[in-house]
Amino acid sequence: MSIQAPIPVVVNGATGKMGREAIKAIAQANDMTLVGAIARNPSVQGQDIGEIVGCGALEVPVIADLQATLAMAAQEKQAAVMVDFTHPDAVYENVRSAIAYGVRPVVGTTGLSSDQLQDLEEFADKASLGCLIIPNFSIGVVLMQQAAMQASQYFDHVEIIELHHNQKADAPSGTAIQTAQLLGEFGKPYNPPTVAETEKLPGARGSVTEDGIRIHSVRLPGLLAHQEVIFGAPGQIYTLRHDTSDRAAYMPGVLLAIRKVLQLKTLIYGLEKIL
Numbered sequence: 001m002s003i004q005a006p007i008p009v010v011v012n013g014a015t016g017k018m019g020r021e022a023i024k025a026i027a028q029a030n031d032m033t034l035v036g037a038i039a040r041n042p043s044v045q046g047q048d049i050g051e052i053v054g055c056g057a058l059e060v061p062v063i064a065d066l067q068a069t070l071a072m073a074a075q076e077k078q079a080a081v082m083v084d085f086t087h088p089d090a091v092y093e094n095v096r097s098a099i100a101y102g103v104r105p106v107v108g109t110t111g112l113s114s115d116q117l118q119d120l121e122e123f124a125d126k127a128s129l130g131c132l133i134i135p136n137f138s139i140g141v142v143l144m145q146q147a148a149m150q151a152s153q154y155f156d157h158v159e160i161i162e163l164h165h166n167q168k169a170d171a172p173s174g175t176a177i178q179t180a181q182l183l184g185e186f187g188k189p190y191n192p193p194t195v196a197e198t199e200k201l202p203g204a205r206g207s208v209t210e211d212g213i214r215i216h217s218v219r220l221p222g223l224l225a226h227q228e229v230i231f232g233a234p235g236q237i238y239t240l241r242h243d244t245s246d247r248a249a250y251m252p253g254v255l256l257a258i259r260k261v262l263q264l265k266t267l268i269y270g271l272e273k274i275l
Contacts, residue, residue, distance in 0.1 A: 007258060008080040010036035010073050010103065012066060012094055015044055018085035018108060018247055020053040025251040026083075027055050032258065035076065036069035037062045066094065070101040081258050084109050088170045092116045095131065099123050104130045104264075106257045108137060108250070110174030121267040130264025134271050135174030137253030141227070142272045144242045145179050148229045151238055152183045155231035157191050159206070163218040163226040171217040172207060175227055178270060184211040 009026050013019040014037035026032050027050060037049035039062050050058030063069060073080035082098040084091055088111025098105040099120070112120070117133065124131040136142075152158065162176040183190070190212040199205055206216035225244040230237065244250075253271050260274040268274060 004031075005078040006031050006033040007262065008033055008035040008073055008076040008078055009258060010034075010038065010069055010080065010082045011049075011085070012038040012082055013085040013087075013109070014049050014062060015039040015041055015052060016085055018250065019083075021247045021251055022083050022085065022254055023049055023053045023058075024055045025248075025255055026258075027058055029255055032255075034058055034060050035073055035080065036060065038064065038066050038069055040064050067097060067101075070098055070103050073103050074101045079104060079262055081106055081261055083107075083254065083258065088112070092120070095120050096123060099127050099129050099131065102127070102129065104261045105132070106254070106261050107131075107133045108254070110135055111170035117267075117269065124267040125265075128265045130261040131267040132257045132261045132264070132274070133267065133269045134253065134257055135178045135269075136225075137250035137257065137271060138242065138244060139253060139271075139275075140242050140249070141175055142275065144227070144229065144240050145182055145272065147240050148179060148231075149182055149186075151229075151231050151240070152186055152188075152190075155233055155238065156188070157232040158183065159191070159214045159216065159230050161216045161218065161228040161230065163220070163223050165223050165225075166219040166221050168219060171219070172215040173217070173225075173227070175225075176215045176217070179227070179229060180209045180211070180213045180215060183213060184209060 011022050026034050037060050044062045046061050048057050049060050050056050080103045082103045082105050084094050084107045086109050091109040095105045160176050162173045206214045208214050229240040
C-alpha cells in the first residue's frame with residue numbers, strides 16, 4: 001500500500017496569535033508539511049517561522065508575498081491548503097486568490113459579509129474546490145451551539161453575550177453571529193416585546209437580528225474568547241457559557257479542517273458540518 005504524501009500547508013497571518021499556534025500544530029502533525037508562512041510585518045521577513053514561534057527551525061522563511069506562495073504551493077504533488085488567520089479587511093481577497101490558484105482555503109478569520117460568503121461559495125463551486133469558513137474551531141463551541149438549538153425549542157427569550165480581547169477587529173464575533181443564525185433556522189421570532197423600550201444611550205441593548213435575538217459585544221484586555229447564550233422564561237434562567245483560556249484549544253479543529261477540506265468540492269460554513 002502506497003504512503004500518501006503529507007498535505008502541503010500555507011499559513012497566512014503566520015506571526016499572529018492564532019497563526020503561531022497553527023504553525024506549531026502543523027509542524028507536529030505527521031500528515032502535514034508547512035510550505036509557506038505569510039506575514040506583513042517587515043521586521044520578520046526572511047526569518048525562519050519555526051524559530052519565531054519557538055518550535056525549532058522549519059526551514060520555512062516568512063515572506064509577505066501571498067500570490068507567489070500560493071503559486072508555489074499549487075505546484076506541489078499533493079493538493080495544498082491555505083490556513084488564513086489574517087484580518088477582516090483582507091480575508092475575502094485572500095480566499096479568492098487561494099481558490100484561483102487551486103489551493104484549498106481553511107479560514108478562521110471572521111468578518112466576511114453575507115454577500116462575500118455567497119460570492120466565495122459560487123467561486124468555489126465553479127472551481128469544484130473545497131473551502132472551509134470556520135467562525136470558531138473549538139469543539140466546545142459546537143457543543144454549546146447544539147445545546148442552544150435544543151433549548152430554543154422551549155424558550156422564546158434569548159440573548160447572546162460575546163466577550164473578546166480588545167485587539168479583535170470585528171463585532172459581533174463570527175461565533176455569536178453563527179449562533180444566532182443557527183437559532184434562527186427554527187423560523188420562530190424571539191424576544192416578543194412586553195414594553196416599549198427606549199435606549200437612553202444608542203446601542204445599550206446591543207445589536208438585534210431579524211429574528212429578534214440581541215447580541216452584546218464586550219472588548220477588554222485580559223479576555224481571550226468567551227460566549228454566553230442566556231435563555232429566560234418566567235421563574236427561570238438557563239445559561240450556556242464557553243470560555244477559552246488558551247488558543248491551543250482551537251488546534252484540533254484546525255487540523256481536522258485541513259484534512260477534511262481536501263475531500264470537499266464546495267464551500268462549507270461551520271465546524272459542525274464536518275464533525
